[in-house]
Amino acid sequence: MAPLHLAAVATSARSFAGNPVLGSDRLNRWGLHARRVAVAQAMASARRARLAGAVDKADRETFERDGIVVKRDFLPPETFARLRAEIEALRAPAREILQGDAVSRLTPLSPATLKALPETRTLVDSPAWSGLLNYAASTRAGAVLFIQTIHSHAATGGDDPQTELHSDTFYPSMKAWLYLHDVPAEDGPFVYVPGSHRATPRRLWWERASSLAWREGNGHHRRGSLRISEDMLRRLGYGPPVTYAVPANTLVVADTYGFHARGPSSRPSTRVALWAQQRRNPFLPWTGLSPTSLRAVRDRQAVAAWGLADGLARLGLARQPWHDAGAISPMDPPVLRR
Template sequence: MSSMLAAPWWVAQLATGAKSFRDNPVIGSQRLNAMGLHAGRARLAHRLAWARRARLTAGLPAADREAFDRDGFVIVRDFLPTALFAALRDAVLAHRFDTREMRQGNTITRRIAIGPGFLRTVPAAQALLRDDRFRALCRYVGSFRSEPLHYIQTILTDSGAPDPDPQTNLHADTFHPTLKAWFFLNDVEEADGPFSYVPGSHRLTPARLAWEHARSLTAGTSEDFLSARGSLRVRAEELPGLGLPGAQRFPVPANTLVVADTCGFHARVAATRPSRRLELWSFSRRNPFVPWTGADLLSMPGIAERRIDAMWHIRDRFQNWAGQPWKPSGNKLVLDD
């Protein structure tokens, strides 16, 4: 009876960005995926994303567009003028903020919502958030004229802990194009566990589509929990068969911006020493099946900057049903142990 009642909800999710093979028996159906369900969703989502991107080139430097179309990411060093960057970094380091944390293996991810209260404390953050090039990159890569969610994020890794961080395995976040951006507030060296990305893996080539189809047949019963939830893992030795090179690593100096489509294969490199990576992190993921670029009510001023707190509070209230991995962790400095 419960399955019968849930069936319309499971079917309706096919028209959204829902991705879990494990939690939705329609999305995870081996029979339907053998008939092309997952591959068809991926094909349509990518086609629509590139069509939207073609309408979102205003204000985007040609070199940035060429780099993204080729590689799936754009990297810009010395993004902000030196004085503006220093003001932003120093203000973030100087103040205490209400934090939330999630542990995955030997890594804790700490987040601070960039909302009205944060912006009153750190007005220098607007130097990045209102930068024309930053906004143009986020729109083009994300394929929507939407305001991303913005956080201050600290990645704290204990390299000596026995439990590995699952984010160090190459993976795609989901089956459709989506945006993540990292603006690094401190230097990230090779030993600190930098971001890595497989160039060109954001394109849905025939080889990638065949891989998606094959993985969809077994993902629902995969022992890898994150793959079963729709964030498919890929082994480095599979990349040549997909016509892809190895992952490129990004040890970078502070004041570097990286913007990427995380349906491409990427990972956090395993740190070889205890490390703290500090960044202004941005994320955007809308329904991949809408053809329009705008009409996002949640991006309206007055709403956009309050979404994170609202989302956290809703999940706190309904965590038994919706889950809540982000636990309140107190008022802290961003680099506190």
């Protein structure tokens, strides 16, 4: 496996625990991890410069400063009402995962599902949607698209690990949410640290230190999704986390190299959003040339990935944490219970 582990240095591979090269104390003392971060940042900036023409100047300046763009009243009211109604009426195959006391449900926007969602299909194919998402992700590779349902305090268990401030991975990547309903502060809205998408010298120091102490973190941390305390945020020169309690019809687009979390919910709640995630090998210099930029491929990504994970799980080669919830509405109560 050594050649594969070494080759992974030039890919999006992030797990310290799963790769003895990425997790090597000697190599990381020499700066392997911090150097990967710095190179990925530089290449993302170059790609974004080529994608900037598709984004409104104000949005581009906000994103460059903060790493997050929040667009209220994103759709015309009549269009949003139709989109919300068709999603609420949908019954489609979905999967769930239990994390602490929260149940997350994802309904993939497959070609079959999108046939029942004409307003949703029009949106995800529109330049107003894809231009900003591509810019934030620094690639034209098609986003993986879902309807996301989060049920807070829905099961017995410990704390939801997604409420810890963390960076998804070592390179710039994108997540976006178009919220179907209001998300008040009590219901666990998105939390983000503005400006933390930039790899400052202090941040690179912390990245190097984290790459040498990864064994001390939890499972997410050891797999490369680094957790951070608010005290360390201050030491790195970042401001405090901001809670984005927003009304329905708000689009939030964030670079998830920046530190973020799901806000703690003070009561049982459900939030539903059209959700997108966009990642690609961070060391590719070009913005296109991805099969997933084709709609037919883009819309099959999630189902294909789950099918592969199912196959590996049957062979005993991997664990599939996403459980089949059957054909279900995004609005239904959770199927999973501890």
